[in-house]
Amino acid sequence: MTGKCDLPCPTERLVEMMFGQKITFGKRPSFPLGNKILELNHLTLRDWRLELKDLNLQIHEGEIIGLAGLEGSGQQLFLKACAGLIRPKSGHIHIGNREMTGQPYSRYLKEGVIYISAGRLEEGLIPGMNLMEHFALMDRHPPFWVNWSKVKEIASQRIHEYKIRGQPFSLVEELSGGNQQRMLLSLLPRHSKILLLEHPTRGLDLESTNYIWQILSNRSQEGAAILYISSELDELLNHSHRILVFFNGRVQILKTHLVTGTQLGEFIGGKGFESYP
Amino acid sequence: MNRTLKVHSENRRTEWFLRFSAIIVAILLSAVILFMVGTSPLDAFGLILSGAFDSSTKLAYVMTAWVPILLCSAGLLITFAAGLWNIGIEGQVVMGVVFATGVMQTLQNSLPPFLVLLVAALAGLFGGALWGMAAGGLKLYGNVNEIFGGLGLNFIAGSLTVYLVLGPWKRPGIGSTSGTEPFPPSLWLPAWKWFQVSPIEIMIGLLAIVMVAGLLRGTYLGLQLKAIGKNPRSAFLMGIPIGQRMLFAFALCGGLAGLAGWVLVVGTSARHNLFPLISSGYGFLAILVVLLANLNAFWSIFISFFFAAIVMGSLQLALQRQLDSSLGGVIQGLFVLLVLIVQGFRSRLLSRKEI
Numbered sequence: 001m002t003g004k005c006d007l008p009c010p011t012e013r014l015v016e017m018m019f020g021q022k023i024t025f026g027k028r029p030s031f032p033l034g035n036k037i038l039e040l041n042h043l044t045l046r047d048w049r050l051e052l053k054d055l056n057l058q059i060h061e062g063e064i065i066g067l068a069g070l071e072g073s074g075q076q077l078f079l080k081a082c083a084g085l086i087r088p089k090s091g092h093i094h095i096g097n098r099e100m101t102g103q104p105y106s107r108y109l110k111e112g113v114i115y116i117s118a119g120r121l122e123e124g125l126i127p128g129m130n131l132m133e134h135f136a137l138m139d140r141h142p143p144f145w146v147n148w149s150k151v152k153e154i155a156s157q158r159i160h161e162y163k164i165r166g167q168p169f170s171l172v173e174e175l176s177g178g179n180q181q182r183m184l185l186s187l188l189p190r191h192s193k194i195l196l197l198e199h200p201t202r203g204l205d206l207e208s209t210n211y212i213w214q215i216l217s218n219r220s221q222e223g224a225a226i227l228y229i230s231s232e233l234d235e236l237l238n239h240s241h242r243i244l245v246f247f248n249g250r251v252q253i254l255k256t257h258l259v260t261g262t263q264l265g266e267f268i269g270g271k272g273f274e275s276y277p
Numbered sequence: 278m279n280r281t282l283k284v285h286s287e288n289r290r291t292e293w294f295l296r297f298s299a300i301i302v303a304i305l306l307s308a309v310i311l312f313m314v315g316t317s318p319l320d321a322f323g324l325i326l327s328g329a330f331d332s333s334t335k336l337a338y339v340m341t342a343w344v345p346i347l348l349c350s351a352g353l354l355i356t357f358a359a360g361l362w363n364i365g366i367e368g369q370v371v372m373g374v375v376f377a378t379g380v381m382q383t384l385q386n387s388l389p390p391f392l393v394l395l396v397a398a399l400a401g402l403f404g405g406a407l408w409g410m411a412a413g414g415l416k417l418y419g420n421v422n423e424i425f426g427g428l429g430l431n432f433i434a435g436s437l438t439v440y441l442v443l444g445p446w447k448r449p450g451i452g453s454t455s456g457t458e459p460f461p462p463s464l465w466l467p468a469w470k471w472f473q474v475s476p477i478e479i480m481i482g483l484l485a486i487v488m489v490a491g492l493l494r495g496t497y498l499g500l501q502l503k504a505i506g507k508n509p510r511s512a513f514l515m516g517i518p519i520g521q522r523m524l525f526a527f528a529l530c531g532g533l534a535g536l537a538g539w540v541l542v543v544g545t546s547a548r549h550n551l552f553p554l555i556s557s558g559y560g561f562l563a564i565l566v567v568l569l570a571n572l573n574a575f576w577s578i579f580i581s582f583f584f585a586a587i588v589m590g591s592l593q594l595a596l597q598r599q600l601d602s603s604l605g606g607v608i609q610g611l612f613v614l615l616v617l618i619v620q621g622f623r624s625r626l627l628s629r630k631e632i
Binding site: 105106109115117121122123124125126127128129133136137138139140142143144145146148187 | 495496497498500501503504507508510511512513514515516517518
């Protein structure tokens with residue numbers, strides 16, 4: 001037992017007892033945004049049940065954009081199109097000044113676009129392989145032979161840097177959800193320009209959530225644009241510069257400082273969606 | 278860390294114990310089957326052993342069967358690592374034989390024998406690789422599962438040998454399925470004087486398996502193949518070109534199978550010609566070897582030798598006891614089946630423990 005508290009007990013006290021330290025929740029970093037990094041012009045996306053029509057958006061270096069909406073409202077479709085994993089029906093995607101419409105995922109990857117799915121072990125990490133092997137795989141210009149001692153050194157360094165509770169030889173499936181997410185972020189190449197994340201903190205404890213946002217904030221300050229899907233209103237409001245709300249095949253762009261949690265919840269449910277300027 | 282190491286060594290001990298138990302049960306079940314067909318199990322096992330090892334000639338035949346199985350096993354270690362069931366390996370062996378035979382027939386009178394052998398080896402390698410890539414191409418571009426594609430290609434390769442043996446490559450004046458005109462001894466691999474086995478073929482087999490083990494353990498390519506085998510979706514998202522790598526795996530496996538085909542023509546104790554069913558099921562047997570070895574290159578060497586011994590030894594069951602020599606295949610199948618059952622049982626137990 002780490003402590004005892006009579007009700008009503010303040011949340012901060014409970015959190016401190018659970019994690020053995022005070023957790024201070026990070027906020028959206030405030031710094032001037034950089035150049036335009038991602039531009040969508042009249043983009044129309046379609047899958048077997050949904051169509052998102054005529055999307056226009058400009059995203060800048062360092063900007064954090066939250067994607068909100070009921071599950072299956074098109075957030076994932078949008079994110080996958082931005083990664084080149086889905087071909088748009090019409091319209092254009094530019095990264096920097098480069099036309100990327102219809103290019104394969106590998107080209108997007110070369111341009112520094114990284115996609116991290118919500119399924120950490122299904123579409124991110126490789127069960128059956130250890131941490132060291134994952135770091136080796138991420139080498140973009142590998143020599144023929146793997147230099148395992150060098151890879152081990154890199155793995156130990158990243159494990160320490162990202163506070164992953166594991167060893168270079170630990171299998172990824174042995175890590176907790178939070179540590180798997182840290183592992184995924186530790187694998188991101190340094191030069192990443194656009195990070196596309198599905199539910200980056202889903203199912204994580206407060207400490208891990210907070211730490212993940214510290215990492216993402218650092219990346220955004222280094223100039224990476226971040227687009228992420230979340231179902232957590234507080235997370236969307238606290239960390240995003242803008243929020244895209246998806247409803248019934250339409251997308252509304254909200255400036256975070258102009259909306260409250262209640263309004264955001266109503267938008268997600270479709271209330272006031274049509275009349276928003 | 279110490280606890281993790283202890284758990285791993287305990288797991289390894291349990292795994293070996295279970296495997297050993299599976300082998301004992303397989304021997305016992307084989308004995309029951311032999312008893313049911315009316316023969317004494319001890320007598321039958323004795324015949325298999327003596328049929329494989331009681332003279333240097335018999336041992337030479339075992340070695341001659343061992344090398345093609347070893348080469349196919351080396352190839353299959355690559356495709357299995359990439360999560361591919363290369364059932365088409367049998368056809369790849371056959372295409373290796375066809376290409377090697379074609380080249381030897383064309384060049385035998387115009388080049389020195391060692392050059393003919395060398396070019397034929399490359400041709401066999403190329404033929405097998407081509408057939409492997411055909412299975413890979415069907416999977417990648419035609420969305421045909423490699424198992425079905427491979428079976429279809431095996432059938433085509435088999436039919437091609439019959440056509441060639443009875444058609445364009447038939448012996449002068451004879452249209453017989455006994456095969457094409459045998460090549461002269463100058464186009465056989467040189468053997469030891471005291472033992473009818475060529476050191477070259479043994480070296481090639483062992484070198485192939487060592488190189489494949491090195492490729493899978495120590496290179497980025499091997500690591501990428503393993504990643505594809507374990508989770509192709511994640512591998513793709515990591516930026517690994519999975520299509521290219523799968524084709525490479527098929528080509529390399531096919532190439533090694535094609536080389537096995539070359540050994541089946543030029544090996545010292547081979548028949549030195551092309552005939553229908555020349556692959557003798559060695560490709561399929563190699564699938565069992567690799568499964569039994571749990572994708573371990575080191576153990577594949579010994580298991581393939583053991584299987585080659587059973588193949589050759591069990592011929593004695595037919596010759597001396599009028600039993601079907603396919604009983605050897607039943608015994609091999611039992612070994613693999615029981616080890617796989619034990620593995621499945623163990624992973625089920627482990628997953629229950631985790632829940």
